[in-house]
Each structure stands twice: as structure tokens, then as C-alpha cells.
Amino acid sequence: NAGVMQNPRHLVRRRGQEARLRCSPMKGHSHVYWYRQLPEEGLKFMVYLQKENIIDESGMPKERFSAEFPKEGPSILRIQQVVRGDSAAYFCASSPPGLGRDTQYFGPGTRLTVL
Amino acid sequence: ILNVEQSPQSLHVQEGDSTNFTCSFPSSNFYALHWYRWETAKSPEALFVMTLNGDEKKKGRISATLNTKEGYSYLYIKGSQPEDSATYLCAFPSNDYKLSFGAGTTVTVRA
Numbered sequence: 001n002a003g004v005m006q007n008p009r010h011l012v013r014r015r016g017q018e019a020r021l022r023c024s025p026m027k028g029h030s031h032v033y034w035y036r037q038l039p040e041e042g043l044k045f046m047v048y049l050q051k052e053n054i055i056d057e058s059g060m061p062k063e064r065f066s067a068e069f070p071k072e073g074p075s076i077l078r079i080q081q082v083v084r085g086d087s088a089a090y091f092c093a094s095s096p097p098g099l100g101r102d103t104q105y106f107g108p109g110t111r112l113t114v115l
Numbered sequence: 116i117l118n119v120e121q122s123p124q125s126l127h128v129q130e131g132d133s134t135n136f137t138c139s140f141p142s143s144n145f146y147a148l149h150w151y152r153w154e155t156a157k158s159p160e161a162l163f164v165m166t167l168n169g170d171e172k173k174k175g176r177i178s179a180t181l182n183t184k185e186g187y188s189y190l191y192i193k194g195s196q197p198e199d200s201a202t203y204l205c206a207f208p209s210n211d212y213k214l215s216f217g218a219g220t221t222v223t224v225r226a
Contacts, residue, residue, distance in 0.1 A: 043216040
């Protein structure tokens with residue numbers, strides 16, 4: 001059973017460009033979470049999605065950031081018009097349906113660098 | 116935002132020695148406590164999900180205890196080996212799913 005997959009692993013963008021980060025959850029997992037690690041900081045919750053639904057996006061910046069988890073295909077975290085402050089490691093996790101007692105399984109992350 | 120604190124921030128251990136470190140979390144509205152092990156350039160690896168006061172879980176030489184009344188958990192590494200070098204994170208879900216992570220304890224095991 002493959003783990004959580006994220007791609008690309010490293011992404012370089014210039015200011016003003018768009019960044020698209022992809023996450024394929026573990027097989028059988030219908031819940032996806034995105035976390036961000038800014039330099040010198042810990043992991044911070046961004047958004048929680050189930051198939052075709054955003055459940056909680058309270059940790060996501062209000063502008064330029066969006067996330068989706070379509071019926072088919074990976075979850076996408078999209079950052080429009082990137083700025084240098086968006087440089088961070090973005091981690092995706094997935095879990096089976098259930099309560100917070102269930103383990104969230106993390107992917108290897110995408111390291112975004114904005115020049 | 117929940118205050119999840121880990122101490123110490125880092126520690127160095129001689130190979131073969133045992134060590135432990137702490138995670139403290141809000142003691143009200145407890146759901147669970149998660150421990151992860153995170154090696155550089157890899158995915159955070161789930162170690163334990165602890166749910167009951169007095170819980171003790173073990174995985175090889177690593178074990179953890181939980182005190183929900185006073186809001187802390189200890190992680191123990193017995194007979195540390197170089198491969199135990201990693202950052203150990205604890206995370207507290209503020210509701211069903213939103214994990215608040217501590218800053219981690221970085222363990223370096225010296226051969």
C-alpha cells in the first residue's frame with residue numbers, strides 16, 4: 001500500500017507566478033489535510049477536505065490560496081501570484097473516515113521556493 | 116490556536132543511553148495525543164495515538180505515557196541508537212481533525 005504521495009517535491013517559482021501542489025492520499029483514505037511549515041516554525045494546519053468538499057479552511061490565508069479534492073484525482077493546493085513569504089514546506093496528510101483519534105499519514109512534502 | 120509545548124528543544128544522547136522528553140497540552144476537551152517521528156527530508160512517521168489517561172504505548176525501544184488530567188505526555192527511548200536521531204513531534208487535535216503541533220524535540224544520538 002503506497003503511502004501519501006506529493007509532487008513535485010521541490011518547486012521554484014518567481015514572484016507573481018502560480019504554484020500547484022498535488023497530493024494523492026493513501027488508498028482507501030477519503031480525508032486530506034494540508035499543513036504548512038514556514039522557515040523556523042512548526043507545522044500549521046491549513047485546510048481539511050473530503051472528496052468534493054472543503055470541511056475547514058480556517059488555517060488558509062484568505063487570498064491567493066485555494067484547495068480542492070475532486071471526485072477523481074489528487075488534491076490540489078493552489079497558490080496564485082506567489083510572494084516570497086509563501087516559501088515554505090507544504091505537507092499533505094490523509095486519514096480514513098473517522099475521528100481525530102485516527103492517525104494522519106503524512107507525505108514527504110513539497111518545498112516551495114519563491115524567487 | 117492551542118498551545119502545545121515540547122521540551123527540551125533538542126538533546127544529545129550517547130549511544131546506548133536512555134532518554135525521555137515531554138509534550139504538554141491543554142488538559143480540557145481532550146481528544147487524543149499523537150506522536151510522530153520526523154527524519155530530515157522524509158515524511159513525519161506516525162508513532163502513537165494515545166487516547167486514554169494512563170495510556171502507555173510501546174513500539175520497539177520507544178514508549179510513551181499519557182496524563183490527560185495534568186496535560187502531559189512523555190516519550191522514552193531506551194538504549195538509544197544512531198537511527199533514533201530525528202525530531203519527535205507531538206500533536207493535539209483541537210477537534211476531530213485539526214492537529215496543533217509542538218515545535219518538536221530534536222534528538223541526536225552520538226555513536
